[in-house]
Amino acid sequence: MANDLLSLSTNEFIVGLEAVARRFDSAIYPQQNLPADDWTSLTRAGVLLPTLPKEYGGRDSHSEMCQVVETLSEWNLPLGMYVTVISAVALRPIVLWAGEEAKREVLPLYAGDDPMICGFASTEPGCGSAMSGMSTTFEDVEGGYRIRGRKHWQAFSLSAHWWLVSAKNDEHGRREYGYFIVKRSEGFRTLQPYEPLGLKVIDYGLNEIDAVVPRHRRIAAEGRTLRPMAEMLMASRAMMAAMGCGFLRRIRREAHAYADRRKIGPGPMSGIRFVRYRLAAIDASHTVCAALNHYLRTVLDMRDDMIGAFPAVQAIKTVATERMLSAAHHYQQLTGGEGYRCGSPTNISAQAFLDARVYTIFDGTNDLLSQQLTEYCLARTDGRALSRFLAEWPLTASAVITHRLDLGFLDQDLRQEHLVLAGRAIAYVFAIGQVMRWAAETGTDAGTAWTAIEFLKADIAGVATEFGLLSTGVLGVGDEPAPSKTGVLPSRSIPVAAEV
Numbered sequence: 001m002a003n004d005l006l007s008l009s010t011n012e013f014i015v016g017l018e019a020v021a022r023r024f025d026s027a028i029y030p031q032q033n034l035p036a037d038d039w040t041s042l043t044r045a046g047v048l049l050p051t052l053p054k055e056y057g058g059r060d061s062h063s064e065m066c067q068v069v070e071t072l073s074e075w076n077l078p079l080g081m082y083v084t085v086i087s088a089v090a091l092r093p094i095v096l097w098a099g100e101e102a103k104r105e106v107l108p109l110y111a112g113d114d115p116m117i118c119g120f121a122s123t124e125p126g127c128g129s130a131m132s133g134m135s136t137t138f139e140d141v142e143g144g145y146r147i148r149g150r151k152h153w154q155a156f157s158l159s160a161h162w163w164l165v166s167a168k169n170d171e172h173g174r175r176e177y178g179y180f181i182v183k184r185s186e187g188f189r190t191l192q193p194y195e196p197l198g199l200k201v202i203d204y205g206l207n208e209i210d211a212v213v214p215r216h217r218r219i220a221a222e223g224r225t226l227r228p229m230a231e232m233l234m235a236s237r238a239m240m241a242a243m244g245c246g247f248l249r250r251i252r253r254e255a256h257a258y259a260d261r262r263k264i265g266p267g268p269m270s271g272i273r274f275v276r277y278r279l280a281a282i283d284a285s286h287t288v289c290a291a292l293n294h295y296l297r298t299v300l301d302m303r304d305d306m307i308g309a310f311p312a313v314q315a316i317k318t319v320a321t322e323r324m325l326s327a328a329h330h331y332q333q334l335t336g337g338e339g340y341r342c343g344s345p346t347n348i349s350a351q352a353f354l355d356a357r358v359y360t361i362f363d364g365t366n367d368l369l370s371q372q373l374t375e376y377c378l379a380r381t382d383g384r385a386l387s388r389f390l391a392e393w394p395l396t397a398s399a400v401i402t403h404r405l406d407l408g409f410l411d412q413d414l415r416q417e418h419l420v421l422a423g424r425a426i427a428y429v430f431a432i433g434q435v436m437r438w439a440a441e442t443g444t445d446a447g448t449a450w451t452a453i454e455f456l457k458a459d460i461a462g463v464a465t466e467f468g469l470l471s472t473g474v475l476g477v478g479d480e481p482a483p484s485k486t487g488v489l490p491s492r493s494i495p496v497a498a499e500v
Contacts, residue, residue, distance in 0.1 A: 005046040006059060013046060013059070014067050020045040024076040026355075027348050031200040033159070034082065039115040042083075047072070048110050051087040053095060056103065057111025062301045066242045070293065073246030077355045078199040080243040085155040085202075086110075088235035088302060090118040090164050094181060096305070097219040097228075102181055105217075106162060119160035121151040121188075121207065122229065132226060136209065138167040138178050144214040147180055147187075150207065157190045157205030164219075165209060166229060176223040179232075180213050187211030198354035227307065227495065234306035237317035237363050241296045244289035244320040248327050251352060252286045255279060255331045258347055269334070278330040280451060285323035287452035288431055291438035292316050298441075310495050312395060314373040315427035318366045321359035328356040370423025374414065376495070377426060385411040386422070390429060399432035403457065409464045417470060425463040428456045 005013060020041055023029075050065040052058020065087060073080030094106060109116045127133035136149025147167050154160075163182045168175060182188055187210045194204040221228035256279060259270035269275050296316065300309055332339040332349040339349035360366045381389040387407035391400045399405060407429070410422050432453050439449035 003057075005049060006054075006057075010061070010064055010067070013064065014071060017045045017047065017068060018071050021072050021075045021079070024072075024079055026076045026078075026351055029076060031342070031351065033203045034079075034201040036115045036159075039117070040113065042079075043110075043115055044113050047083050048087055048091070051091050051095065052107055052111050056107035058107075060303070062303050063297050065302055066239070066293065066297045069239055070242040070246035073243040074250045075246075076201070077243065077247045077352070078201040080246060081199060082155070082202055084236055084239045084243065085120065086118050088239050089120045089232065090160075090162075092235050092302060093164060093179065093219060093221070093228075093232050094118075095303075097179075097221050098181065099216055099220065101216040102219070106181060109162075116162070117156050117160045118162045118164070119154050119156040120232070121154050121163050121165045121182075121209070123151060123153050125150060125152050125206065132175075134166065134168055136165070136167045138169050138180065139171070141212060144212055145178070145180060145218060146210075146212045147182065148210050150191075151209065152206040153194065153204055154207055155202045155204065157207050158193060158203045160184060163188055174224075177221075177226065177229070178223055179219045179221050179228065181217040181219065182209070182211050182213050186213060196358070198351070198356070198358055230310070230495070231305060231307045233363060234309060234313045235302040237369075238296050238300055238302070238306070238309070238313045240317045240320040240324075240359065240363075241289055241292035243359075244324045245286070245293035247324055247352075247356070248282070248286035248289050251327050251331050252282050254348060255282050255327075255334055258331075259334055275334060278334055281455065282327045282330050283448070284452040284455040285327040287444075287448055288323050288435060288456065289320050291435040291452070292320050292431065294438040294442065295434045307495050311373055311376050312430065314369045314376070314423070315395075315430040317363065318360075318369050318373075318424065318427045319431045321356075321366060324356045324359055325353075328353040366424075367420050370421070370427065371416070371419040373423040373426050374419040378414075387411050390426065396426065396429045396433060398436060399429045402436065403432060403453065405429060405432075405457070405460065407460075409467045417475065418467065421463050421466050421470075425460050428459045428463070432456050 008016070023041070024038070046059070047068050049059040050061040050068060052060065054060045069080045069084050072083055091107070091110060094103065098106070110118065124134050124136060126135055134149070136147065136151065138145045138147045147165055149167060151165070161184055163184065165180050165182050167178050167180065169178065188207060190205045190207050192206040194206070196204055256270070259275055259279060260268050262269040264272060270279065295312070300306065306313065328349065332353045335347045335349045338344050338346055342350045344350065377386065377389060377393070387410050390396045390407055400407065407425065410425065412418070414422060435449050435452050435456070438444065439446065
């Protein structure tokens with residue numbers, strides 16, 4: 001069946017996939033770990049084929065990778081994440097950096113009809129986003145490498161057949177990082193299942209690894225820094241735009257329909273002005289994610305090294321996931337008490353909110369990514385004020401100039417709390433530019449783009465207000481100095497200027 005899918009046009013391929021995706025409608029699909037039979041129906045529809053090179057039975061298409069996730073997320077947001085983890089997080093680094101022997105061993109398994117699953121094991125109980133603190137180790141042994149340690153919060157903890165595992169080696173007084181393709185039967189076991197609040201189709205847990213893998217299954221990623229780890233997360237973070245676009249198309253449709261059919265007195269709920277405001281906010285969030293998804297599909301390419309897209313991806317992930325959560329909250333507020341009921345016959349808002357909630361946390365918390373975005377920009381100001389840099393930087397200049405954005409509040413000594421807030425503002429400015437670009441290139445109604453931009457400008461104004469709040473001393477009087485704008489970057493996962 002997979003061979004039949006290879007000859008289809010993109011439109012035919014996506015139409016066929018959507019027919020299968022509708023069966024997983026979150027309004028009726030059980031909130032449970034995805035059964036193997038259901039994953040089989042999705043693999044037979046080709047959800048992994050765009051990720052795989054043609055020589056290994058795939059369709060080899062960046063655009064289709066995005067469209068698959070967008071289509072799935074419209075009907076079932078967790079399924080969008082399910083496929084993203086397997087394709088963009090686990091298989092993609094194998095496609096990019098594994099040797100030919102490892103590719104021949106692993107990739108054809110994911111081009112067939114069997115319900116194969118591949119996961120990425122990085123986060124550990126003792127370290128979250130600070131991956132330099134990982135304790136999982138690897139060492140040279142006869143015949144390959146021995147990997148030992150514990151990982152947790154891995155998607156598919158109980159069900160993945162193969163794993164991409166990160167580990168470190170501190171021998172000889174130098175830290176080295178390594179990434180290895182591990183078969184579950186070689187020594188990967190789950191000690192404890194976790195119960196997440198949302199994303200119920202994905203199984204999580206605490207895992208232990210004690211495995212020996214052959215040498216050909218170490219992928220060729222530079223080991224002295226965490227640069228490869230940062231790059232490996234670029235694709236999944238960028239894919240948040242596709243997930244957000246599909247998810248919010250559904251939320252927008254559901255929210256408007258609910259407000260139109262519910263009667264409040266003699267008229268529909270949608271006639272109430274503040275209800276219309278909430279609907280406008282949902283519409284704007286969808287517009288923003290549609291624009292970010294356009295950037296993902298037309299500018300980025302997950303088949304290449306993406307480290308050069310670091311700042312754009314940080315902005316995409318933080319803005320898209322905030323828009324997802326905000327819209328889900330507006331939708332739940334509109335549905336009232338019935339919106340707090342999972343399985344309600346009138347709406348899907350309870351589950352939508354639970355599923356969207358984790359997106360601002362997973363794949364790096366938005367606070368961390370926002371701080372890193374500010375640090376990235378500060379390292380490139382060359383003595384200019386940050387607002388001046390943003391007025392000249394290609395990723396933000398058009399928005400700053402066209403809308404005469406006043407970003408002067410950023411031009412001060414920035415403590416850690418300011419770095420986080422400033423990163424949010426920078427991301428909003430980037431998003432304004434992408435809404436402008438999307439509208440121009442797609443011929444979108446000017447009013448639709450204007451509304452989204454106004455909401456984003458309000459977000460920037462909100463950051464400026466928070467800067468003012470911090471200046472009142474709400475955190476207390478501290479004696480630690482503010483960091484230098486030109487000092488050494490504190491995070492090893494931020495690309496240095498020479499790399500971009």
